[in-house]
Each structure stands twice: as C-alpha cells, then as structure tokens.
C-alpha cells in the first residue's frame with residue numbers, strides 16, 4: 001500500500017514506475033549499503049518492531065525515494081510519502097502521523113526544508129511517539145499530548161549539511177547514496193532496456209553509462225531518448241552507431257554535459273572572465289534558480305573538475321577551458 005501526499009512526482013515521463021526497482025535485489029549497485037540495510041530489515045522483522053528512523057542523503061535521481069519504498073515493501077509495512085514544503089501547518093503533519101498504520105514508513109523528501117514549528121513537532125514524535133495538539137479555543141485552549149503509532153521516519157535530502165543537528169541526531173540509521181560507477185549504470189541500463197523490451201549492445205550501454213552523470217534517473221532518460229532514435233531509424237537493437245547519433249542530436253557530450261551545463265561554464269568564462277562569480281549572480285545570468293544551479297548542475301561539474309566553488313564564488317577550471325575549446329587566457333591560480 002502506498003499513499004501519496006503533497007506534490008511528489010513518482011512517475012517522471014509517465015513510464016518511470018515500470019523501471020523503478022521493487023526489491024533490494026532489483027536495486028542495482030550500492031552493494032555495501034544494501035547489505036547493511038538487509039541486516040537492519042531482517043533484525044527489525046524478527047523483533048516485530050518499527051525500523052529505526054532512517055536518514056538518506058545524496059544527489060537527485062540516485063534512488064533515495066526508490067530505496068525507501070523498497071525498505072517499506074521488504075518490511076511489509078505501509079509507505080506514506082510527503083515532502084517538507086507540503087507540510088505547511090502543524091495540522092498537516094498531525095493529520096498524517098495520527099492516521100499512520102503501526103510500523104509505517106513515513107517518508108519526508110527534502111527534509112532540510114522543514115519549517116521550525118514542524119521540525120519541533122517531529123522531535124517529540126520521533127523520540128516519544130507522542131504529539132502535542134491544542135484543544136479548545138481562546139482562553140480555554142490547552143495542550144494535550146496524544147500517543148502516536150510506532151512509525152519509522154525516513155528523511156531524504158540532497159543537502160545533509162543543511163539539516164539541523166538536533167534533527168540529524170534523532171535518526172538511528174544514516175545512509176549516503178553516492179554516484180554510481182559506469183559498471184553499475186550499465187547494469188541499470190541493461191535492466192531498463194529489458195523492461196522496455198528493447199535490445200541494447202554492450203558498447204551502447206557503456207556509452208550511455210559514461211554520459212549518465214553517475215545518476216540512474218539520467219541513465220533511464222537517455223535510454224528512452226536513444227530508444228526513440230532507434231525506433232525511427234528502424235533499428236531492432238540500440239547499437240553504438242545509433243547511440244552516438246542520438247547523443248550528438250541531444251547535444252550530450254562524452255562527459256555527459258548537456259547544452260545548459262556548457263552554457264553555465266561558457267558564461268563564467270565569457271562574462272565573468274573565468275570567475276569567481278557569486279551563485280546568485282550566476283543563477284540570474286544563466287536563467288536558473290540558485291537552488292537548481294547548486295543542487296542539480298554544480299555537483300557534477302565540480303565532480304568532473306570543471307568548476308570550483310570557493311568562498312569568493314564559482315570559478316571555471318583549466319579543464320573547463322580545455323573541454324569547451326577555449327584558450328586559457330588568464331592565470332588560473334591567481
């Protein structure tokens with residue numbers, strides 16, 4: 001059973017639910033993490049308890065929501081999803097928590113964005129499985145503490161550093177999902193191709209894996225687009241040639257950068273002489289929100305050694321100049 005609340009989008013492009021793994025076994029890669037989780041799940045089931053509160057961090061599209069759903073289904077408990085921005089008022093949280101079946105997994109996405117009042121309610125709920133509600137109005141209003149069912153809070157975030165210490169320390173299990181290796185992405189692509197009923201050659205799956213930015217969501221998206229090209233070109237298999245053609249048409253380069261990534265780097269180089277330029281200024285210049293620049297674009301550019309984040313701002317590296325074919329016109333270490 002799953003209940004959807006708030007504005008979480010589970011089905012990117014409508015078809016993602018087909019590709020979403022349903023068990024730990026189907027969840028590719030991340031073997032150490034899966035092994036540990038499996039132990040916690042088995043032990044919790046044997047004791048017939050609720051799992052300890054679980055904190056999952058990692059960049060977008062790496063499988064935080066998917067993994068939480070899998071944990072719920074392996075435990076055989078209810079899965080209830082919401083996101084911090086959807087919890088506006090204490091009554092939003094109270095409504096959800098009081099209606100949870102025993103031992104449910106209660107997933108809050110973007111947990112770093114909780115309002116302080118909601119966060120304080122969660123402290124008591126997580127620790128004592130109780131909640132304060134206000135009964136009555138005006139002068140007669142009083143606080144009543146009510147019991148809650150035992151539940152597991154799963155907090156997911158792309159920004160673990162922005163989660164307050166009191167909240168963070170209330171989670172018994174902490175997991176960080178790191179970007180996937182090319183090999184892991186290749187097996188994700190092979191699995192997805194299978195589910196989409198299309199054949200793919202080993203070379204083609206490797207090529208896609210190399211362009212997938214360490215991210216399963218990107219891998220699946222690229223696969224679906226390449227499948228479109230294969231279909232229109234009447235190929236029964238996705239091979240290297242059609243993959244190369246599709247990537248070229250999609251303007252995805254061999255590092256997996258798309259046009260907007262290159263535009264961000266070009267802007268730093270052309271407009272701000274290579275940087276440093278502040279986040280807000282850069283965001284306006286490239287027409288993105290500071291948040292999407294920081295959460296979505298920058299991590300991969302930094303990881304690839306194309307962008308540096310310094311206290312003064314963002315700087316394009318020598319590698320960025322090379323990758324975009326710019327001559328290096330200034331001393332980069334000045």
Ligand code: ADP
Pocket residue numbers: 016017019020021026027028029058059060061062063064065066067188216217220
């Ligand atoms: P997040 O919550 O971290 O943003 P999701 O859980 O929504 O990421 O994952 C995005 C998509 O990537 C999922 O729909 C799923 O199809 C795919 N995916 C993520 N992790 C894996 C994995 N380990 N194996 C196979 N597919 C995965």
